[in-house]
Amino acid sequence: MSVLEIRDLHVTVETDAGTTPILNGVNLTMRTGETHAIMGPNGSGKSTLAYTIAGHPKYTVTSGSITLDGEDVLEMSVDERARAGLFLAMQYPVEIPGVTVTNFLRTAKTALDGEAPSIRQWTKDVKQSMTNLRMDPKFAQRNVNEGFSGGEKKRHEILQLEVLKPKIAVLDETDSGLDVDALKIVSEGVNRAKADTNLGVLLITHYTRILRYIRPDFVHVVVAGKIVEEGGAELADRLEDEGYDRFLDPAAPIE
Ligand code: ADP
Ligand code: MG
Numbered sequence: 001m002s003v004l005e006i007r008d009l010h011v012t013v014e015t016d017a018g019t020t021p022i023l024n025g026v027n028l029t030m031r032t033g034e035t036h037a038i039m040g041p042n043g044s045g046k047s048t049l050a051y052t053i054a055g056h057p058k059y060t061v062t063s064g065s066i067t068l069d070g071e072d073v074l075e076m077s078v079d080e081r082a083r084a085g086l087f088l089a090m091q092y093p094v095e096i097p098g099v100t101v102t103n104f105l106r107t108a109k110t111a112l113d114g115e116a117p118s119i120r121q122w123t124k125d126v127k128q129s130m131t132n133l134r135m136d137p138k139f140a141q142r143n144v145n146e147g148f149s150g151g152e153k154k155r156h157e158i159l160q161l162e163v164l165k166p167k168i169a170v171l172d173e174t175d176s177g178l179d180v181d182a183l184k185i186v187s188e189g190v191n192r193a194k195a196d197t198n199l200g201v202l203l204i205t206h207y208t209r210i211l212r213y214i215r216p217d218f219v220h221v222v223v224a225g226k227i228v229e230e231g232g233a234e235l236a237d238r239l240e241d242e243g244y245d246r247f248l249d250p251a252a253p254i255e
């Protein structure tokens with residue numbers, strides 16, 4: 001079992017207006033095998049949390065800590081975070097000209113394991129995962145993110161998850177822009193990874209829709225850079241009915 005611990009995390013971002021505080025003391029403990037949903041209104045800091053875990057250079061941790069099994073994640077390079085078992089979907093959002101999906105996955109796997117996977121088994125695994133995700137085999141020969149549709153990007157994300165087998169995955173708005181069929185396929189992929197490898201999932205979402213397919217064990221509501229309420233799956237059901245209005249002070253709009 002692995003534990004990701006976020007303690008009193010304060011994060012700022014540099015904007016034209018200067019240094020802006022975004023996260024104002026976030027606390028969260030999650031273990032492999034658990035699914036945690038981070039929910040909240042737009043602009044509350046959900047993606048900032050994901051980018052901070054990912055090590056995006058735009059976000060500065062001013063105090064607090066993130067550890068994985070006691071190891072200081074904030075001291076790790078982006079690659080070291082991946083090797084430690086963190087999967088951050090936004091880590092490679094860019095087009096990688098001339099690098100096919102299949103080569104990209106193999107390079108990533110080799111970097112993670114410190115040795116190249118056996119070709120025969122690897123080819124079989126990738127094929128199987130692509131079949132699971134109902135992906136056209138031709139997709140493997142396309143260049144990473146080049147002309148990918150929103151749905152293809154999400155499936156590519158889950159394909160990475162399936163073949164790289166991380167300990168903990170941070171998925172930010174994985175549901176956005178997916179129709180119901182694609183949402184089901186993507187959710188099945190996440191659920192398969194949970195069942196097969198005891199994956200821990202930090203599922204960041206504004207909407208409750210995906211939580212019908214990936215049931216969270218814990219729900220945390222983030223407003224203005226802080227967790228303001230926590231509960232089980234029933235909290236997500238409540239938010240589906242009520243929205244975020246009761247968390248928002250009309251005198252002080254978040255955005
Ligand atoms: P959420 O994902 O919950 O919608 P974000 O983390 O994207 O929220 O944003 C939280 C706040 O921080 C917003 O007010 C947003 O404008 C600001 N912010 C986040 N990232 C940046 C950035 N790179 N540059 C400027 N402002 C940012
Ligand atoms: Mg947003």
Ligand code: MG
Nearest residue numbers: 046047048173
């Ligand atoms: Mg966001």
